[in-house]
Every structure is written in C-alpha cells, then in structure tokens.
Amino acid sequence: MWVLRTPSGRLSLQVRRRTVWVSLALLLASAAIGFWTLVTGSYTAPVGDVLTVLTGGDGPRGLTQTVVNIRLPRLVGAAFVGAALGVSGALFQSVSRNPLGSPDIIGFTSGSATGAIAAILILHGSSAEIAAGAFAGGVLTAVVVYALTARHGLSGFRLILTGIGVSALLKGVDSYLITRADLTDAETAQRWLSGSLNATQWAALAAPGLMLVVLVVVAVALGPRLTVLELGDETAQARGVPVRSTRVAALFVGVALVAAATAVAGPVVFVALAAPHIARRLTRAPGPVPVPSALTGILLVVASDLAVQRVVAPLQLPVGVGTAVIGGGYLMWLLITQVRRRSP
Secondary structure (H helix, E strand, O other), rough: OEEEEEEOOOOOOEEOHHHHHHHHHHHHHHHHHHHHHHHHOOOOOOOOHHHHHHHOOOOOOHHHHHHHHHHHHHHHHHHHHHHHHHHHHHHHHHHHHHHHHHHHHHHHHHHHHHHHHHHHHOOOHHHHHHHHHHHHHHHHHHHHHHHHHHOOOOOHHHHHHHHHHHHHHHHHHHHHHHHHOOHHHHHHHHHOEEEEEEOOOHHHOOHHHHHHHHHHHHHHHHHHHHHHHHHOOHHHHHEEEEEEHHHHHHHHHHHHHHHHHHHHHHOOOOOHHHHHHHHHHHHOOOOOOHHHHHHHHHHHHHHHHHHHOOOOOOOOOOOOHHHHHHHHHHHHHHHHHHHHOOOO
C-alpha cells in the first residue's frame, strides 16, 4: 500500500500497489492494440511512418488523412466509450450490490438509446442534439427507475427487476419510432442502435471527452464512500457516509457516463457488465475500482473494434457485435460460476 500526501499533509490518498501495476499493464495492452489498429488495415503502413505522422511530421502521401482523420478518431472514440462504460458499470454494481447491476441490464443504456433515437428520427438532430437526447433519455430513465425502487428502500434485486421492465418498454418505443420513420432515417437509426464506431469524427468527440474526464474524477472521489456503502447502509451511516446523497451522486455520474458513451457510438453492450468484474478480479480490491475498470473497458472495446475490422475484412461490422460476443460469453461464465458456488 502506498500513501500519497499533499505537501501540506492535509490530504492523503492510499493506493494499492497491485492496483497500480494492473492499471499499467492494462494501459500498455490497450496502447499496443490501439497502435496496431493504426498501422494495419486496407492501407498497411510502416511503423516508423505512422510514428512520424502522429508526432506531427510529414509522412507518405495519403497516410496523414488515413491515420489522423480516419483511424485515430475511431481509436479515441473506442477509448472514450470503453472508459465511460467501465466506470459506469463499476458505479452501478457498487450501488446495487449486485454483480448483474450494469446499465445494460438496469435499463439506463436503453433510456439513453431511446433519447438519441428520438433526436435522430423526430428532430433530425445534429451530433450535439443526439448527445443531448441521449443524456436526457438516460437521466429520465434513471429518475423513473429510482422512483419506482426507492420508495421501500433501494434494493439491488428490485432495482434490476425494475430496470429490466423499463428496458423492455423502451425497446418497444424504439421499434415503434423506427417503424414510423421513413426508410433512410430508419436505416440510420437501426445502424446506430447496433453500436458502431464507423465514421467517427473529431468533432463528435469533444463534448463527450470533456464530460468523461470530469465524471471519472468525480467517480474516483466517490470510490472510498462506495466501498463503505457496500458494507450496508447502517454501517455506512455509523462511519459518517451520507448514504442517500452518495447513492444519488453515483447514479447520476453513472447515467451521465452511459449517455456520453451512447452519444459517441450508440448502445455498446456488455462492456459495463464485464469490465468492472474483470478489474476487481485482477486488482483484488474490496470496493469499486474506477480507474482499472475504465482501463479494462478501454481494452475490451479497442480489442473488439480491432477484431470486427480485421476478422471479416473488408466488411465493417459494428463494434457492438464484438463486445456482445465477449460480454455474452463472460456473462454465461459468470452465471455458471454462481450456480456452482450455490450448489451443494
């Protein structure tokens, strides 16, 4: 355990050594895979030329356009989406005290998707309006789910069941909106719902990127309180943790992160479920680990995006297909493990 203190000594932070080393390993793995996506593809470039372009030098003709304006925005978008979903899943699983408490299952991802779909089909909105619709849909869904579950005390099991019902309702709304739209808009919305990083541009990453930085800092600050909150409300209150305000803050930050990720790539499934589990197993931490969860989410999305680009090339599949395969397999393994533990 390392203890970091400010020069005045008024503030200190305990950092687990294993968490630091795991985070560094995840960061290096993500960087290696990400750089491989910049080098390979239909236009394969030498490593030296790509490094020259990334550092602002002049590379071969056409390489700057390919790397800086096509491949790099897609890579950065994948990193934003993975980090946002990883941290969001860590917050929701901690608040619900349930390993299945991810925004995919609780329904907040569906709420963000419905808000964005409404912006696409009804308002014919720009990327900023789609992002605003995703945020509004996620927040409204969170308010509804929280109102339905918090009346008799917030239970993780009740939260998940309510979220599943709300998610099913919202998917019905999505289907209705798509069937009532014209063919071009319906195809755009359906393609967006699959979770895709194709044609990601720098302009669409500015606002979500700024939101991500601020929200991750807030999530890290909430981490110690959430660790105590997982011990139970009475224990947390006895240790001076404001239970209700901490829980509401964690839910709001989690919903905002989901909305930011959804605005960039649409609903990318299973990352918010799998990333926090993997991060906790690797770090062996007693509570939520926002930074390792973010780095694990980045690794999952970047690796999935590379797979969908290369496995069936030249066909470009949505990144949601890759994360669904990885996350679905992980969910099956998790359920089988839970059943085995409970069986005599």
